[in-house]
Amino acid sequence: MERARSIIGRYPEKRSAVMPLLYLAQHEEGRLTDDGMRLVAELTDLTAAQVQAVATFYTMYKRDDVGRYLVSVCTSISCMLLGGEDVLAAIEDESGVPDGETGDDGLVSVEHVECIGACGGAPAVQVNYELVEGVTPENGRKLCRWLLDGRPRVVTGDEMQELFGGQRSFDWGPAERDGAVGPVPAFGPYGTAEEV
């Protein structure tokens, strides 16, 4: 609640806090529930229907059950040209989770996504929005196993890139310590990032 109030305080108008608060609600509950949307509505003086209108517009708010690891495989043009669809198929096969679904154990969700800005490192994959570039189908499988067997608490792009990545869009520079602990982008001010 304190975090919510501090987020609201960042903006000249309360309503602007809707999107960050939706992330916060999703982070708290693992997905965006009706109760979560209702709470955001209360905090921003909107109706729940108005909050729902916003939440459902953006693809990163997940209203259905979503796994601890959300694996997003890019299939937009550059990744598609370099085999993104094969990477997706490999990940679906290895995880046993079809595109758009979540495994029974609640560990992994798999989705294909539109461009995630990693075209120079195609094909690209994100796990909880942490990026790994230059992924081959084979490395996609290894990434799945790493998630399913190793169950890392915090996921960072740098670690995955080291383990499963290839061609990068550009030199990333030094590694980041902050990472994601669930299917919400890891960002300090929203309270969604944790150190490895």
Add this chain to the structure above:
Amino acid sequence: MKILTERMEAHRTDSHTLARYRDTGGYESLRKALFEMTPEAVHEEVKASNIRGRGGAGFPTGVKWGFLGKAEPRYLVVNADESEPGTFKDRQLLERDPHQLLEGMIISAYALGVDLAFVYIRGEYPRPARRVQRAVDEAYEAGLLGPDVMGSGFGLDVVVHLGAGAYICGEETALLNSLEGKRGEPRIKPPFPAVEGLYAKPTIVNNVETLSNVPWMIRHGGAAYDAIGPEGSKGTRLFSLSGHVERPGNYEIEMGLTWREFIYDIGGGIPGGREIKTWIPGGASAPWLLPEHLDEPVTIDDAGRLDTMLGSGAVVVMDETTNVVHAALSIVRFFSHESCGQCTPCREGTTWMQRILERILAGEGRQMDLDLLLDISDNISPGLRWPPAMTTICPLGPSAVSPITSIMRHFRDEVEAMIPGVAAGV
């Protein structure tokens, strides 16, 4: 000539830190602006640079600033919602040199009379967002942000805001709606954001790369910037090269070189010695170019002459093995997925085209589908000309038309070959 990427190339481990930034001349432009220049003088330098916006539309930045309304408060919003397929340049600027952007923002805010600025970063970019937030935190600590920047009396606050998965929010009015906590639906223009933007107040929305150029301009003068590159395509430009090329990546280049030089000399050509079939010169929205255009110069105006654009600076190369229907489908599907849904032709038309392409790809196309695709396109973008006319509110719908016209004009035989009856010569 490197303006944007010099520091990050020279200092791979710490180009994003305040210490390194200052150590390499950072925030000296800000000092110069605050203590030696009036806001109007800063604006004049930006105007003199003749820089055109790097987000895709290519509108002269200095002119845009000139439209800013006088009402208060005013806002500056950085468009870091980079989402156009093929584009990943801003990500590098955000991650590797966030202070360069921040300094550009502070200088611009000073010029524009803004005391609150936002950086709207796409939600899929948490790493860039963290780097920018850390830079903002450092800047506050160092007195570069806050109520009294560098003791000048000028104050600025910066809020980093994450999007949540919607390409359309790269359209500036959709971005403002999103920042207001609404659905990211583009607004009807006019009024333009410079007059009625965020919270209906005068607002300037500039791209990351555009603002990242500002510190250099202030240090060296707008005229120095204007001296770089050919007429109408001033300054350096960060191009994103991807697809079937040997060396994909971001390249900061002076415009005016040829496509052949860019794709083959800089990009290393096509892997495996294969032939180039076509390429997209400026992001997924742009009509495609052909091998016969390889010796055309890479400039904004030359691209326009060829009925396409440099757009967001994303070059996607396709080699001879590419199934163009598959490629077009990928792009049309992207725009259908990203259509906000408010206006009819885009909401219905992009999805309809996607489904027809899917049918053709699945071997269930009909001869009439080819003309139908073109006619649906025509109902989104009447006349199928460039720059596109629109029956829509924003250019997203017409963007989905580009791959259709590209394959129909240049590869119609390949498409027809996928229609069962036609393939069999029936």
Add this chain to the structure above:
Amino acid sequence: MSERVTITVDGEEREVPAGELLIKAAQDTGTYIPRFCWHPRMKPVGMCRMCLVEVEGPRGRQLTTSCTMPVSDGMVVHTESDVVTKAQEGVLEFLLINHPLDCPVCDRGGECPLQDQTMSYGPGESRFVEEKRHFEKPIPISDLVMLDRERCILCARCTRFSEEISGDPLIEFKERGNGTQVLTFPGEPFASYFSGNTVQICPVGALTATPYRFRARPWDLEAVESTCPHCSVGCRISVQASQNQVLRFLGVDNGPTNQSWLCDKGRFGFEYLNSDERLGTPLVRGDDGELHEASWGEALDAAAAALSAVVDAHGADAVAGIGGARSTNEEAYLFGKLLRSRIGTPHLDAQLDDGLDPRFLAGVEPRATIDDLERAAAVLVWAPDLKEELPVLYLRVRRAAQELGAKLVVVHPRATGLDDVAGHVVRYRAGHGADVLRRLAAGEGDLADARAALGEGPVVAIVGRTGLTEDPALAEAVAAFARDLPDAALMPATRRSNVYGALDMGLSPALLPGRASAYDDGARAALAEHWGELPGGAGRDTAGIVDGLRQGVLKAVVLLGADPARDVPDGSGGAALEAAETVVAIDLFRTASVEQADVVLPALGFSEVEGTVTNLEGRVQKVNRLLPGTGQSRAAWEILEDLARRLGGSLGATSAEAIAKEIEAVAPAYGGISWDRLDWGDGREGVVAPAGEGSQPLGFVPVAGDLGTPPDGTTLHLARTLYDHGTVVRRGPSLAKLAPEPALFVHPDDAGPLGVEEGVTAWISGGSGRAELPVRFDRSLAPGTVYLPFNLGVTVGTDPAVTVAAAEGAA
């Protein structure tokens, strides 16, 4: 807007108002541009793209939406070029590819803009062979509205209405792109008082009204334009019927009043007219004490005989009349004429002791029109919760504050519908208004800002009793304060139907027809010229009549569409009728009061008679006849005329229009307001009385009187909700279920001291009653105040001082 510019539409020069939207300018000068999303009363969004036209510019002809393009001088527009035609056909095709085309089973079929435009502009057959979008077929999104998302063309009219106009955005877009749909939030239905408007403005059959679904096809409907009978705003409506049954009301766009909108009570409140419980035969109480059917002759004879007997035995002033507020002006006028000139009694009242001084309501000066809100710099609302009692006036105030920038000050004992758009919300403890008024007038302390907001005119002050425990003198004192605000105009607010018309017709001991004072000798003499001698002595109002009946001073009462047994707020009406020797009731239903009558005369109701009504701004409008009515029911004026003939002579009424002509001649403020003018002349938006300069004899200047001392302890706020147990709501199946359960609302901070909790049962004991009710918490209440909704079957009287305690064994 008076500046005009010249534009060229399809080669033809037109003069149009500068800055007007092209789509409207074109339409007003003869060129209809097709559209779905644009609505003249809402902001343009340019979403559907149907209204694309070509406008010539420096870069050649540009396609643009005419709904978002303001005209400018010299603009050259093409609405029928090949490019435009192709674009519009394209849009229509896009809209149709996912439309189910189930017109034969769609309520909208026959009056559907999508269907009509497909016929006019659309392609012959579909090129779309893919599977259409599918959604669950119509789902109820409220008790009154069904949503079919497959038919929806996503024009956002409904979502914009609820956000922009009514301020309750419970219906919204969901998802995006091709998956976009309109929907409510789970568990939060579209429970808006204004939901029916979205059905009316839906350009397809996506939103349908439960009360109308599958009831008729548009081509089977007969229609007549009329004025909504439900409250004193007087919204313009189209009454539509088939086979002698009213099937729906639609809003008609009357600029000065409803601007096309209706509240749901108005829109769906017609069902009572079709009720099986309507009286169809006169009734006379027999020797067995029961009401028995009788012929008109028998019933009228019985009524006349009973009244004559009272007059003979006790004098004419032992008779009284209550009612007329639900009648037409013509009926009300004749009622007054019967009582005063034939029976000869001064005791008559159209109010039920729930309003304000009749002279204030009828004659306050300067008086505001609703349309003054369009120009107001500031608006003061110290009145009933407009959303509950005068819903469309609420919409107009909302618009003034939200769209037009008026500074709004709302003063009320608890939250009102306007609070979210008000710049200043002042809450006060019920019964303690006098002190708030004093502090507001002085701009003291926390009220300084509110006072400052009222410092710039024009100011419109909407003034009435916030609730039924409030001293009417407070409203007058508020009016006295507001009158001195810059460029101020006053709107006295009380809700009941045609009460302003009835008062204008003299149905008050203080008033004569045409806003003349009953205490003015000149006015009395002038009226006597037409009516003959008028009764002298002080007349009694409803409270006085009830009192007189109970004390046996009065012996008989004639009721005209009035139900004092239920509606007199302190609950004393039933006992009064019980005490009366004779009760003659003219009504549509066997109300609680009718059950106590000796003679019951069934009257025709709304849409069954023609006449005029007068709204709260004094606007006179027509109501029109479409239906024959139930059984042997007769027009009230005919009943009154026949009764008069049996009581000493005809009232000279030969038709409703003849009465209207007499009103014109007799009632000074109504001079020149003829039916012809209202139907065919310059009066189609209604004519605000007084119609001529200097024709209003009564100029009432409110004064701040002695407001007494506020009560100690817990005080009661007693106020109406839109849906209650009144005749209209109770006898309409669609609305009846919407009336809330009675409850006692308590501020959580008061709960402890009172010893009650949310959900428990509490006793409330008031001036004339005691009731046991569940407690609900209401944080918006001023401390020390409890709130009880009126007319939900629970009465504790109208004294502000009450005691509240937990019921035994409750806590």
